[in-house]
Amino acid sequence: MTQTEWDRDAVTEVIEQKKSMPGALLPILHGIQDRIGFIPEDAVPQIAKALNLSRAEVHGVISFYHYFRTTPPGKRTIHLCRAESCQAMNSEALEAHIKARLGIDYHETTADGAFSLEPVYCLGNCACSPSMMIGHEVHGRVTPQSFDAIINELREFAA
Amino acid sequence: MTTVYVPRDSSALGLGAERVAGAIQMEAAKRNLPIDLVRNGSHGLYWLEPLVEVATPAGRVAYGPVQPGDVAGLFDAGFLEGKAHPLCMGPTEEIPYLKNQERLTFARVGITDPVSLDDYLAHDGYRGLRNALGLDPAAIVEEVTASGLRGRGGAAFPTGIKWKTVLNTPADQKYIVCNADEGDSGTFSDRMIMEGDPFVLIEGMTIAGLAVGATQGYIYLRVEYPHAEIALNQAIEAALEAGYLGDDILGSGKRFHLEVRLGAGAYVCGEETALLESLEGKRGMVRFKPPLPAIEGLFGQPTVINNVISLASVPIILDKGGKYYADYGMGRSRGTLPLQLAGNVKRPGLIEKAFGMTLRELLYDYGGGSASGRPIRAVQVGGPLGSFMPESQFDTPLDYEAFSAIWAVLGHGGVVVFDDTVDMAKMARYAMEFCAIESCGKCTPCRIGSTRGVEVIDRIIDDQDRAKNLALLRDLGDTMLAGSLCALGGMTPYPVLSALNHFPEDFGEKSVAQVA
Ligand SMILES: Cc1cc2nc3c(=O)[nH]c(=O)nc-3n(C[C@H](O)[C@H](O)[C@H](O)COP(=O)(O)O)c2cc1C
Ligand code: SF4
Ligand code: FES
Numbered sequence: 179m180t181q182t183e184w185d186r187d188a189v190t191e192v193i194e195q196k197k198s199m200p201g202a203l204l205p206i207l208h209g210i211q212d213r214i215g216f217i218p219e220d221a222v223p224q225i226a227k228a229l230n231l232s233r234a235e236v237h238g239v240i241s242f243y244h245y246f247r248t249t250p251p252g253k254r255t256i257h258l259c260r261a262e263s264c265q266a267m268n269s270e271a272l273e274a275h276i277k278a279r280l281g282i283d284y285h286e287t288t289a290d291g292a293f294s295l296e297p298v299y300c301l302g303n304c305a306c307s308p309s310m311m312i313g314h315e316v317h318g319r320v321t322p323q324s325f326d327a328i329i330n331e332l333r334e335f336a337a
Numbered sequence: 338m339t340t341v342y343v344p345r346d347s348s349a350l351g352l353g354a355e356r357v358a359g360a361i362q363m364e365a366a367k368r369n370l371p372i373d374l375v376r377n378g379s380h381g382l383y384w385l386e387p388l389v390e391v392a393t394p395a396g397r398v399a400y401g402p403v404q405p406g407d408v409a410g411l412f413d414a415g416f417l418e419g420k421a422h423p424l425c426m427g428p429t430e431e432i433p434y435l436k437n438q439e440r441l442t443f444a445r446v447g448i449t450d451p452v453s454l455d456d457y458l459a460h461d462g463y464r465g466l467r468n469a470l471g472l473d474p475a476a477i478v479e480e481v482t483a484s485g486l487r488g489r490g491g492a493a494f495p496t497g498i499k500w501k502t503v504l505n506t507p508a509d510q511k512y513i514v515c516n517a518d519e520g521d522s523g524t525f526s527d528r529m530i531m532e533g534d535p536f537v538l539i540e541g542m543t544i545a546g547l548a549v550g551a552t553q554g555y556i557y558l559r560v561e562y563p564h565a566e567i568a569l570n571q572a573i574e575a576a577l578e579a580g581y582l583g584d585d586i587l588g589s590g591k592r593f594h595l596e597v598r599l600g601a602g603a604y605v606c607g608e609e610t611a612l613l614e615s616l617e618g619k620r621g622m623v624r625f626k627p628p629l630p631a632i633e634g635l636f637g638q639p640t641v642i643n644n645v646i647s648l649a650s651v652p653i654i655l656d657k658g659g660k661y662y663a664d665y666g667m668g669r670s671r672g673t674l675p676l677q678l679a680g681n682v683k684r685p686g687l688i689e690k691a692f693g694m695t696l697r698e699l700l701y702d703y704g705g706g707s708a709s710g711r712p713i714r715a716v717q718v719g720g721p722l723g724s725f726m727p728e729s730q731f732d733t734p735l736d737y738e739a740f741s742a743i744w745a746v747l748g749h750g751g752v753v754v755f756d757d758t759v760d761m762a763k764m765a766r767y768a769m770e771f772c773a774i775e776s777c778g779k780c781t782p783c784r785i786g787s788t789r790g791v792e793v794i795d796r797i798i799d800d801q802d803r804a805k806n807l808a809l810l811r812d813l814g815d816t817m818l819a820g821s822l823c824a825l826g827g828m829t830p831y832p833v834l835s836a837l838n839h840f841p842e843d844f845g846e847k848s849v850a851q852v853a
Pocket of ligand 2: 605623823
């Protein structure tokens with residue numbers, strides 16, 4: 179397995195900052211993912227040591243939660259809602275369009291590293307289904323056309 | 338100086354509210370018209386979002402849905418004086434969708450600047466807390482009991498009884514935990530409160546702390562709600578600075594601190610004991626009960642765990658009295674329920690009403706029928722674990738008992754509408770698959786049964802041994818109902834079997850099957 183480079187100082191900083199909180203593990207994992215985009219496998223021993231947990235316990239927690247990832251994401255992650263209200267508004271057709279347009283399936287990243295695609299079960303935007311979230315921004319009543327427009331704009335912005 | 342309101346609600350932002358706000362500011366500057374732009378919450382009339390309002394001497398006037406391209410025309414038409422325009426909806430509070438509601442918990446949402454403490458105070462904020470500070474803990478609990486408030490997070494357990502248990506359990510440290518996981522699809526009322534009136538939740542949690550003797554609170558917020566996190570933290574900071582939180586609440590010598598913690602995308606962490614495990618930094622595995630969290634909860638200490646809406650309903654109860662609240666509603670469902678209308682519906686949104694309106698009134702009088710213009714065929718109420726209801730059940734009153742009498746659940750008050758293009762066998766399969774994906778893995782019927790269930794439904798759809806597999810599916814439903822530790826496994830049969838019972842034709846069955 180090839181190892182991805184990541185910022186060890188950032189991880190140490192997050193751990194030092196949060197390790198004395200009650201129930202510190204989730205805040206630490208969030209902190210690390212916020213800073214470097216994912217939770218590197220080889221940061222697990224350091225986290226375990228700081229919290230006096232076994233590595234298996236830390237790994238168990240990381241793998242339990244859908245949101246935590248152990249590989250670097252693309253520049254932007256698209257979270258597409260797959261839940262009932264969005265289904266009632268044709269999210270399946272939108273999903274097919276998005277996968278074809280980006281050329282990837284869920285949990286994958288485009289070849290240029292621009293976008294990752296993740297499924298999500300409800301964004302609380304059900305009154306404006308179908309919904310997706312990119313970064314922290316929710317998009318409502320998404321159509322294949324509006325999706326393309328949003329993506330094109332983000333690509334231009336990034337270029 | 339004219340005050341203009343453009344929501345900061347994440348759904349309104351998702352429809353372009355930020356660009357509209359920018360366009361209004363630019364246009365006003367260009368025309369040398371001084372405006373005060375307030376970013377309010379959403380009134381919940383989502384078919385009109387982004388809904389822009391202007392304060393006029395005669396009250397607030399609404400325009401919507403406004404897109405950036407409409408802004409120059411609105412200025413030309415004199416919208417700053419509330420003048421006519423094709424997008425003008427008239428006085429906001431006269432819009433029938435809003436006017437006919439009974440807003441107690443949502444009284445301020447859409448009206449105030451969510452993170453302005455002054456605005457909160459100007460709109461009756463913190464009156465409940467002031468009253469609570471003059472009462473002893475048992476009297477606060479008594480007021481909540483008298484209101485008849487039942488947990489709005491799904492299970493509808495009486496809030497007063499839960500608090501009483503925590504109050505009567507001696508301990509050095511007690512906790513108030515707010516369940517802000519809002520994992521159910523078709524629900525967004527928790528989000529709207531947290532984004533649109535975070536102080537009301539903070540006030541409710543502070544009152545809960547006084548009532549049971551807890552000095553620390555946690556809001557366990559789902560990670561999918563970054564805008565709520567920002568609003569909550571801004572409001573907590575303001576409350577702390579002004580002495581409404583902290584070591585000496587309004588000089589009373591009473592202490593209460595509050596912190597927001599993020600979940601990480603696991604549906605089961607909405608279940609209260611799994612949530613506590615998660616808060617403690619573990620996998621979200623459901624705990625056996627007893628002991629109840631009220632006796633051994635967070636870090637083994639007595640803990641009140643309540644839903645956002647339950648806690649946000651407490652300030653008005655302490656302000657106006659338990660009886661005032663209880664006077665709304667029907668039967669044993671007292672007060673109001675913020676209903677959330679979503680899916681394939683023409684006018685989706687939030688409708689807070691006293692219990693008792695029928696589902697049909699909600700779907701047609703408020704919702705205006707389907708968005709597609711096709712007949713409404715099925716409605717799922719109460720989230721992914723709720724039953725699918727056919728047209729013949731639309732006259733059911735929105736009341737906990739009336740729903741359980743027909744093997745349905747009102748739950749969190751989320752209503753998802755499907756038109757006649759829906760394939761109910763596919764929806765049943767989806768519900769099973771959801772259970773398989775989200776199971777915490779502790780019990781076999783839920784962990785394994787749901788995976789087998791998906792296979793059985795696939796065989797039914799493929800018409801392999803249909804009669805045998807249908808019997809197997811019902812059998813599996815019984816096992817899951819009876820043999821699951823929590824409602825994830827225990828209630829997945831509701832969507833699955835209700836789909837089968839009410840829409841047998843989608844499963845290749847000719848006649849209406851028996852009710853489970
Ligand atoms: C699988 C599962 C998911 C749940 N999700 C939520 C949720 O997202 N929000 C919530 O308030 N309650 C949820 N509940 C209900 C909680 O377990 C609990 O009843 C509630 O937080 C108690 O608060 P209340 O009495 O104020 O409703 C869920 C229950 C189960 C079994
Ligand atoms: S029913 Fe499912 S989610 Fe609930 S405790 Fe059992 S395995 Fe976990
Ligand atoms: S179901 Fe998609 S946002 Fe809620």
